[in-house]
Amino acid sequence: MLRVLGQTWPLMVGVMLLMVGNGVQGTLLGIRGTLESFSTFHMSIVMSAYFLGFLIGSRLAPAMIRNVGHVRVFAALGSLISATLVLYPMLVEWQVWAVMRVVIGFGFAGIYITAESWLNNTVTNETRGQALSAYMIVQMLGIVASQALLGFGDPFGYELLLIPSVLVSLAFMPLLLAKSPAPTFEATTRLGFRELFKISPVGFVGMLISGGVFSAMFGMASVYGTLALMSFQQIAMFTTALYIGGLVFQYPVGWLSDRMDRRSIMLWLSIAATLVMALASFVSLPFVAVLAVAAILGGITYPMYSLIIAYTNDYLDKDQMAAASAGLIFLNGCGAVFGPLVTGWLMGAVGPHGFFLFIGGLYLLHAGYILWRMSRRAAPAVAGSYIGMSPTASSVAAAAVLEGSHEVPNRS
Numbered sequence: 001m002l003r004v005l006g007q008t009w010p011l012m013v014g015v016m017l018l019m020v021g022n023g024v025q026g027t028l029l030g031i032r033g034t035l036e037s038f039s040t041f042h043m044s045i046v047m048s049a050y051f052l053g054f055l056i057g058s059r060l061a062p063a064m065i066r067n068v069g070h071v072r073v074f075a076a077l078g079s080l081i082s083a084t085l086v087l088y089p090m091l092v093e094w095q096v097w098a099v100m101r102v103v104i105g106f107g108f109a110g111i112y113i114t115a116e117s118w119l120n121n122t123v124t125n126e127t128r129g130q131a132l133s134a135y136m137i138v139q140m141l142g143i144v145a146s147q148a149l150l151g152f153g154d155p156f157g158y159e160l161l162l163i164p165s166v167l168v169s170l171a172f173m174p175l176l177l178a179k180s181p182a183p184t185f186e187a188t189t190r191l192g193f194r195e196l197f198k199i200s201p202v203g204f205v206g207m208l209i210s211g212g213v214f215s216a217m218f219g220m221a222s223v224y225g226t227l228a229l230m231s232f233q234q235i236a237m238f239t240t241a242l243y244i245g246g247l248v249f250q251y252p253v254g255w256l257s258d259r260m261d262r263r264s265i266m267l268w269l270s271i272a273a274t275l276v277m278a279l280a281s282f283v284s285l286p287f288v289a290v291l292a293v294a295a296i297l298g299g300i301t302y303p304m305y306s307l308i309i310a311y312t313n314d315y316l317d318k319d320q321m322a323a324a325s326a327g328l329i330f331l332n333g334c335g336a337v338f339g340p341l342v343t344g345w346l347m348g349a350v351g352p353h354g355f356f357l358f359i360g361g362l363y364l365l366h367a368g369y370i371l372w373r374m375s376r377r378a379a380p381a382v383a384g385s386y387i388g389m390s391p392t393a394s395s396v397a398a399a400a401v402l403e404g405s406h407e408v409p410n411r412s
Contacts, residue, residue, distance in 0.1 A: 010174035014171040023144075024149055040344045043223050046098045051105060054106070061114070077111050144240055150235075205369050208332070212338060271363075281360060312324065
């Protein structure tokens, strides 16, 4: 692991700073917009716009990289994000924020694709699994650190959006000055959605649902906290609990997934999430209990994404993996666009607990579909190992995970 970090530290430092900047703006806008009396539905449009931009960026960024190279794309998108972050407190209109969130999402999609292809090119087949795990951990730590940063400023001030702009600008220095050569980026063939559904219906549907859950959780958590009359510090603690839960649960869930039917794990995790979300929706809980609910939600949602990738991988041939990863990420992005929209509508209709109600409903749907599919097809032989993966990763990381998991000996 130390050798891997020695090879990839410029990338890891850059990604850490990027995630701090992205995490601050995502949470802060939810708080600031609600305090500015934007309606819940308008805020859901603002939050959903990031995932629309991310979806567009994930489709266009590879062509941009092939045309002008990694360095130029990296620098251009970084400058675009940094400038947009500074404009948020100057243009406090939900329509303008929505447009800027599309720009931010587009920029981060291109940056993730660039960074992950760079990482994939730097490491060897023997160290790829360790490098990807370190990359995902750094992403999570960056987001957790961003929530701690929220306690050092005023949501109505400029500082909390100026700091992320500075961090994003600084993030590119270690990457652009690194000695490692920029990688080549080959075009990826497409795998049709009908074929992808035939290969793994549970993976196909699960990715759509996972996108909706993650975007609702990531995009609307701070809006929920503001509507629930939490203090600024409590909202930061609530969002931090979501990510810490995801970080802590990755390993035990992954350990189990390499030793038993992955669908059974997904089923029981979905049932557990449904029950916990029902409790949070219909019972008035003290703040400490709400933090526990957040940790459980994050602890289920993050590993669920990796489980779906690993389960689909069990049905894939090696030459299908790159195309399948692109299709899975696109499905996840489609679900993500609608997650905040429906959550915002529901919160406007029934109150803050609509946040948990929507997520619980998606997990109930997921559990029901998995149960039905288990009656239709036997579990596959586990073809590769589970590798923890963040829902913010691009198709480059997904393809590397799929290919790398086949190279890791099965521990069952």
